[in-house]
Amino acid sequence: MRGTAHLRQRQHRRRGALTVEVALIMPIFVVFLAGLLEFGHYYLVQHMLNTAARRGAHLGSLEGVTTNQVVQHVRSIVGVAVNPNKVSVSVKNGSVFDTAGVNPSTINYDALPNIELAAAQAADCFVVQARVSYNDVAVLPPFWIKNRTVTGRAVMRHE
Numbered sequence: 001m002r003g004t005a006h007l008r009q010r011q012h013r014r015r016g017a018l019t020v021e022v023a024l025i026m027p028i029f030v031v032f033l034a035g036l037l038e039f040g041h042y043y044l045v046q047h048m049l050n051t052a053a054r055r056g057a058h059l060g061s062l063e064g065v066t067t068n069q070v071v072q073h074v075r076s077i078v079g080v081a082v083n084p085n086k087v088s089v090s091v092k093n094g095s096v097f098d099t100a101g102v103n104p105s106t107i108n109y110d111a112l113p114n115i116e117l118a119a120a121q122a123a124d125c126f127v128v129q130a131r132v133s134y135n136d137v138a139v140l141p142p143f144w145i146k147n148r149t150v151t152g153r154a155v156m157r158h159e
Contacts, residue, residue, distance in 0.1 A: 034140065041139050042150065045082070049130045049152025052077035057128040057154035060091065066118045067091045074130050086136040091115055094125035094155050109153065120158040129153045 056074035059065055070091055075084040092112035096102060115126050134148045142148075 035144060038138070038140060038142065038144055042134060042145050042148075045132065045134070045137055045150045046152060048078060048081055049087075049132065049150055050154070051152070053128045053130045053152040053154040056089070056091075056130075057126070057156040060117045060126060060128060061156045061159050063159055064118065067114075067116050070117060070128060074128065078130060078132075082132060082137045087130055087132045089131075090129050091117060092127045092129065094127040097125045097155060117158065122159060124158045125155060126158060127153060127155050 052074045055077055056070045059073050060067070060070040071089045074089045075087060078084055078087050090110075091114065092109060093115040094112070096107055096112065097104075109127060109129055112127065115124070117126065120126065130152045132150050134145050134150050135142055137150070138145070
């Protein structure tokens with residue numbers, strides 16, 4: 001009989017320790033999950049923008065397609081997941097890639113001149129870029145990825 005009472009008392013003390021352990025670990029776990037959700041969503045948006053830019057560039061590589069058609073095509077693709085009015089889409093002249101040894105990470109894509117694809121010649125290089133502020137598309141209010149711009153790009157040659 002004495003053993004049963006002692007066991008109950010030990011379980012009761014252990015229940016209190018478990019409550020304290022959960023109270024200490026739960027905030028860390030919740031912050032970890034929020035970070036996982038935020039970074040996962042950031043990379044999802046980045047992948048979506050890259051895919052939309054690639055599909056827009058593929059459309060733009062065809063003869064007779066205008067720059068406006070490419071922009072609208074990219075907006076229709078991203079419009080499935082985010083507000084397309086928040087996404088800025090540009091089509092730039094990519095002749096900078098014709099230079100041997102160019103490093104794509106050093107190019108200022110915003111400074112490249114615009115190009116009208118309907119007037120482009122065969123083998124002209126062009127860049128389709130889609131950008132959105134992560135603050136505009138975040139699932140939760142951004143904490144770690146505040147004020148960042150998510151960009152997707154594709155470079156292709158006109159046929």
